[in-house]
Structure formats: C-alpha cells, structure tokens
Amino acid sequence: MNYYYIETFGCQMNVHESEKIAGILEEKGLTRVSEASLSDVVVFNTCCIRDTAEKKIEGNIGELKALKRARPDMIIVISGCMTQQSGRAEALKKRFPFIDIILGTNNQYELWDKIERLISGKKKLISIDDAEKPPISEDVPICRTSFPNAWINIMYGCNNFCTYCIVPYVRGRERSRDPELILKEITAATDSGYKEITLLGQNVDSYGSDLASGMNFYKLLERIAGIEKKFRVRFMTSHPKDLSEDVIKLIAEHKNFCKNIHLPVQSGSDSVLRRMNRKYTKKRYLELIDCIRKYMPEAGITTDIMVGFPSESDEDFRETVDLVERVRFQNAFTFVYSPRKGTPAAAMEQLPPEVKKARITELVARQNAISDEISRDYLAREYEILVEDELDGVVAGRTDSGRLVRFPGEKSDIGKFINVLVTKNKASSLYGERV
C-alpha cells in the first residue's frame, strides 16, 4: 500500500480534519496523489449541511464502484458528518456495498487501526461514536495543507441548536481543548514557519464553558497575545449572542490579532431570528457592530445571511436589507434557506422558490454594491499583505482586515509579509504594487 487520495467536502473544520487523516496515512508511509484511480486508499470526508451537498457526495461515491471493481484491493473509506446522522452509516453500506470502512466525526483517528483490521480479514467496518460528549483525540499527526495558514481546533461540537442546522446532531455538545495543548500547537506551527493561525470552533466565544479551570475565550486570546512572534491570528466562528466587549477590546489592542471579524447575522428580523433560535435581536447585533467599530474603526466585518427562512415575510426581508445597509459589511456569504432533514425548521411552512430567488437576487445586488464602495476605500493606501498563493507571476494575499490583494510576485513570496500599495479595484478584486 503506497498511495492515498482524500476528497474533502464542506467547511474549514472538515478541511482541517482531512489534514489529520492525511497525517495518519503519511505517518504510515503513504503518499498523497491527486486522482482516486491512482490510490490504494480513497477517503471521502463528507458534509451534510445541505441535502444538495449529500446528493452530490452520494453521486461521487457511486462513481467509485467502477474503480473498486477494477481494483478490488483498493480500500474505500467514508468519514465525517454525513456518516454521523442517525441510521446513515447502515444506509450507506447497504446502498454502496463496496465501501470498506465508515468512520464518524469522532472516529477518524481510528483510521489506521481499521485499515489493519480490514487487511487481516475483518469484514466491512463501521465505527460511529454517537455519545453527546465523545472524548477529544489529541496527538493525531497533522499533515498541514494550507501554508502559511495553520488551522487549529480550540473546541468541538455545538450547544446552540439553531433550528435550520444539523451540526449539533452530528458533532455533539461543546468540548473545549486543554489550553496548554492549544498553545503548544500554536508554538509548534509558528516555530515551523506558519505565519497565520486560524482558531476553529463552531462557537469560539463559548470556548472554556465546559472546562473546570475557569478558562474562557478571552483568557485564551490573552495567552496567545503573550507569544512574542510575528504572526496573525484569526478565528471562526463567532456567535453574536456570545461575542463580548472584552474580546473585541483585546483584539483591537493586540497587533497579532487580525482586525477582521466574521459575525454571522443570518437575518435582520427579530421574528425570524427567534424562529431560528439564534438568541439575539437585531438591536443587540447592531450594538455589537458599534462596539467593534468603536475599538477598530477600520475592521473588516463579514457575515453570513440566509434568506427565505420558513414564513419569512416581505417585512422580515426588508429588515434584513435594512441591517445590511446600516452595517455595510465588507463581504457577506449569502444563502437561500433549504430544508435540512432532521432539523426543526424543515417541518415549518416553506416559502415558494420564486420568492426566495427574488429576495436573494435583491440582497446580493445590494451587498455587492456596498462591497464595491468599501473596496474603493482601499485605493491609494498601503497595506501589509501576507502572501498565500501564486499563479503565473501574480501573488495573492490578505490585508489584516481580510481583503484579498493581488500583485506581481513569485512562489517564494508565499508566507512573507509584503507592503503593497493598492492601485486598482476591478470586479471586486484589489490589485497593487510593492512599495
């Protein structure tokens, strides 16, 4: 067994978990390849946030059948959120009998053990730990794939049960990692040259609430602020019900923390927010934005917005547009609500698709116009860019506030901080030159 292939679906959490799956396989001497047909182990790390995502993954799994027929010794592994839903692993096994191993979100660390058992003659293997608070697996090797950024989990799971979201059902309740292990991982990553750390959790602001030590997100950030090296810190995701003024102030005061806050609002209507079980109001959200701007006037504020939630009236939608105009987000990830089986909102009264379509079209147009106006503020100003990527002599990297800027450069610039003058704003991209 020499080669492995991983296909990752879904969010940054999954991207990072695939880095751990890769770490396990590389520790055993396997090499990554970019085509499933060339590999001995194929892993699909799956997502179930939307029905459409699951359908697409099922289609991709189906395509593996021909590969398995041609190479019966190929080991096919399906892991991640999709498998963790009640009864789903058994259903997958029945529909796709050629799958060899199915691992839940808390069982990925068992991968090599399961491969060995399979080779020693055990039948198809399924391992799903569906405890509410499964233990955190530490010391899993990581093969990082997003230099100069290192993803670092600070917590797992979610306690919030937003009515449209499947995550709490497939990721269990909140479990925070030991702060010393997080700090050790940050130190190791920055020692080996990583220049940006992104702290990951479904709701980072409630970090520590399950720890007996009194640790919380503010105290964790304070400890990270004490690391005397030049690197950037970002985090995702914050929840408006939990983000505190103390945390905002600390981010503002410390140069290593990026002045870029992603704060999902989802809707500007209090009645929709209530039905979503978001536990904040439009007023509270706007107060938070004022607080961020008080301490960080130049912060890049981004958000997630969902339109077409069940029973969203035209008036509710107007509240969302009003919020977008008042906040003036640097960027917004906009979605049309689609029912997710197994969540309370799927049983609520749904809106006709044409209403959703008209609303998303209006919202996207309004937000794009705002993003363009904000982009113009970047023109003729100098920014420190951390270079992330290179293509055909042009490098791309972000400002501290999270805006992507492109300028001439080479591969060896990746991971460097370079001062750039922004000279052009075209089709929502910024371009510049070194100073």
Ligand code: SF4
């Ligand atoms: S906070 Fe809400 S949207 Fe985010 S993962 Fe938890 S339940 Fe889902």
